[in-house]
Amino acid sequence: MTALMNAVNKNNPALVQQLIQDGADVNELDASQDAPLVMAAYKGYTAIVKLLLEAGADVRAVDPGMKATALHAAAYAGRAEAAKLLIDYHIDINKQGPYNGYTALxxxxxxxxxxxxxxxxxxxxxxxxxxxxxxxxxxxxxAKNRKEIIALLEAKAGK
Incomplete structure (x- = not known):
């Protein structure tokens, strides 16, 4: 595991910031091919997501399994603040996963x-x-019987 990924996994923003200042590559994948941004978004470590994005983390990075973006990871794990940050940094909110075609929505x-x-x-x-x-x-x-979400989607669609 890279030092940066280790700091991400320990939710240590101060160490992440120090490693970035010392020249750590914010896009370097670890041995499992996980990207720091995807991992931080999945875990909801918003301060770290922000640090990585400010340091130029690639919003196109994907996880090694499903090839899902950091926004997919945040959406799946219920990390609304991380999702907002990623959107602010122009992640493709409509990107579809190659295996199931799911968007973050x-x-x-x-x-x-x-x-x-x-x-x-x-x-x-x-x-x-x-x-x-x-x-x-x-x-x-x-299909999932998500009543509250159905109402939100219908309202957005004007149905």
Missing amino acids: HDAIWQNNIEVVNVLLAANADLHLRSNEGKTPLEFAR
């Missing part, structure tokens, strides 16, 4: 993360993108 719906759904809707996430199963976010929410 699909991931937030899957895990019933209502606060993240609200963040993504406020950022104008595309409500028409279909997963590889052919489901729009609204259809996916209905």
